[in-house]
Amino acid sequence: MVPAADNAEVLPDNGFLLKKIEESLKKRADQSLREADLTMAQSHVLRVLGCQEGETCTLKELERFFCVAQPTIAGTVSRLEKKGYVEALADESDRRVKVVRLTELGRKQNRLSWEKIQETERQMLRGMTEEEQRELKRLLQMVYENIR
Numbered sequence: 001m002v003p004a005a006d007n008a009e010v011l012p013d014n015g016f017l018l019k020k021i022e023e024s025l026k027k028r029a030d031q032s033l034r035e036a037d038l039t040m041a042q043s044h045v046l047r048v049l050g051c052q053e054g055e056t057c058t059l060k061e062l063e064r065f066f067c068v069a070q071p072t073i074a075g076t077v078s079r080l081e082k083k084g085y086v087e088a089l090a091d092e093s094d095r096r097v098k099v100v101r102l103t104e105l106g107r108k109q110n111r112l113s114w115e116k117i118q119e120t121e122r123q124m125l126r127g128m129t130e131e132e133q134r135e136l137k138r139l140l141q142m143v144y145e146n147i148r
Helices: 014-037 040-049 059-066 070-082 104-125 131-148
Strands: 057-060 086-090 100-102
Touching: 014 040, 014 104, 040 057, 040 059, 040 086, 040 100, 057 059, 057 131, 059 070, 059 086, 059 100, 070 086, 100 104
Parallel strands: none
Antiparallel strands: 057 100, 086 100
């Protein structure tokens, strides 16, 4: 018999809890983004582009931001480009550098995806005060810095 999931002896480590939270968030995000034919990772790329001046980044900047290999981010961008959410162009000053830019369709989808992310954030943080939310963010950032 498997003990109840809220039993502290069954969930002895924070890493397991973080993994379960991440799995739940990914599942929820992928379900809500399915209609737009997007994954959570693809929506994060749109979000990053939407926050940049000119809504553009180089592939190298995206690779560093997401801490992934060049083929991984290139594949993600290629899929987004096929869906019409971004366009990838050679940099005008250095043709070897690829620049990724949101399209109008990408801007629209970025706004819709952001609304869904905010909905999930509200649900996830329900019952916490603003101070508790800030503290959670601070602690999670510390955990990330320690493990990175």
